[in-house]
Amino acid sequence: MINGRRLLAIFKARNIEFFRDKSALTWNLAFPVLILIGFSFIFGGEQRAEYKVGVLGGDSSALAALPFHDTRFVDFVDYDQAPEAERKLQQHRLDLLIDPAARQYWVNEESPKSYLAEQLLLGGSQDFQRTPMTGRPIRYVDWVVPGIIGMNMMFSCLFGVGYVIVRYRKNGVLKRLKATPVTAMEFVSAQVLSRLLIVLVFSAVIYIGCDFLLDFYMAGSWRDLLLIATLGAFSLISLGLLVASRSQSEELTGGLLNFASWPMMFLSGVWFSLEGAPHWVQQMAQTLPLTHLIDGARAIMSDGAGLADISYQITMLVGMSALFLVLAAFLFKWHPD
């Protein structure tokens, strides 16, 4: 069904076309870089005014008995799992972690706020056992980087495949190819592979380039991050294929692609977390491939999650890709009859 030589030839031709289009190329690189650098400046000085203290053990009476508990502007948050709370302390998302019943506390020695919170605790009770920890803070820019790069991947995948195929269909490139022995499968596979390569190379270049400037927080494995990026890009490309499967109107396709990309811009957690959003919004976000790409990438980068921890996201991305591809293959037309 697929002839490798023909597929490779179309793959190569598409890559050449992309890399010779200098203005689009520059924009593809500059857009996410500018956003990331802008964000690191805008949100670089942000500090929470109050102190946030994690509480282990779930014993509220032991906590209430502490003089520390009556300090104003300290926010106490309960945690069931020690590792999760410890990571947050390391990332400066908690200033102190205490277990009132066990008379134990953890402090991040690299955080000035952690030092001050420790002084507040020890001012009231001296019988706590100290466990020092270290860890650099996780900044907004660290949190937002999977979102920005994911968003850039989304636009590149949707428009780079969907729009291009519709343009080819409209101006007769597809018709010319149909008159050759090239099969639809070969053509579509070449487009998918070309875009996958372009998107991954670009995302890697953007990430590495910005990492050099901004030094991102990366707790997990590079291999896992590449895997989730590949799966995410693949599912977004499949969605692009589906949108472009038979239309020959660039205007209509542009509209449909915007219709697909704008909800993802806002509901997939690119810019802000949806934790506090209404339940139905969160449910809706689960139907968007970008949500799973960003959630997966964030879990790897911020929490050091492994593949088992993000198996839900992986399953969703694989499932969505399969669904989009089957539908696109079913609907695909070279040209309007």
Add this chain to the structure above:
Amino acid sequence: MTDILTVSNLVKRYKDVTAVNGVSFSVPEGICFGLLGPNGAGKTTTVEMLEGIIKPTAGTIAYFGAIANRDSKSAIGIQFQNTSLQDYLTVRETLELFRSFYRVTMPLEQLVQLCALDAFLDRDNRKLSGGQRQRLLLALALVNDPKILFLDEPTTGLDPQARRNFWDLVKDIKKENKTIMLTTHYMDEAQELCDEIAVMDQGRIIEQGTPMALLKHHFNGVLLQLPAHDCGALPAELEFHQVDSQLEHATSDLDGALQRLLAAGTSLEGLKIRSPNLEDLFLKLTGHRLRD
């Protein structure tokens, strides 16, 4: 000569129009077969069915006596009327791309020489002139060294010089023992290139044969033309019909006709005498102007 292509009772119906309505013909190997007709006659629809681009509603298409299938594609070469080429590729890269689609291909040097691509082989597709573009499209049609070559209105939009150059290329290609299926609405092009023609109108073939035989059959002798205005009285015994601003009379007895005109006192100031051509034939057959 064997027939390279046989078409019988080809029909293509769309929702409310029948674009092609029962077309049958066969094309002997090695000739240039012209499918003529005005815009909208069904020429392009017919050839696109032959090329396997669109599916016929009814009828059969056979290459070398065998019903056309996917594999027929490797024996045919196509130059479409309107085709964009992939942007940002050079002429050479475009040729290499298409060469990689086929098992059997014509060597690059031969393509370049045959279609005179030398001067702009490394130019971006987007920067080609009209004539250069058509030559590249011709080369793409020849890339698989096809037995039969489809040219769909190949010189539409070209200047007179570029058209003549293109015709010379087509003649050279014919010498390579290729069968050519030419669609055109330019009668001079058909007269220049075609060994056999079929005239289509409103989805049907209304006449078919060699240009010479058809002209002989439909016209005897020459055409007399007079300006419709200020030619004075006309002899009643000669039948004239008006074509644009000209009055036209076909005759095999030129001397007799001229004597009658003189006798009637017709002014011969604007008189033109010429042999009928395919355009005259077409007008006679279809009764309306060609390029409307």
